[in-house]
Amino acid sequence: MSGRVSNLLARNGITTLADLLLCRRIDLAAFPLVGAGTLGEIAAALSDRGLALLPDHGSEFRPSLHDQLRVALEHRVVLIALIARIRAADTPEIRDDIDTTLARLGATL
Known part of the structure; x- marks a missing residue:
């Protein structure tokens, strides 16, 4: 992602890939200065890595703690x-x- 998009996300509290993967397109669209171009850049950057934002299943959808833990553990495994x-x-x-x-990290190879 461009520096502009990374900075925009950081200003809105999204500082890690795990943070971003817990967002929906509708969540990001609510941030100031986020339009179709920014959303497209984010989606393309995630897609290049085989990832995607959470689906927009409605405004009340939130991932469960189980889902959040699963995402965190998957990224830890990839990192290791x-x-x-x-x-x-x-x-x-x-x-x-x-x-x-x-x-x-408390991990070994």
């Missing part, structure tokens, strides 16, 4: 897998940095 791929390909110094990060 990515770190494993990077770790296998890089220098000992980078592997040490990754091990430190994993330890902070």
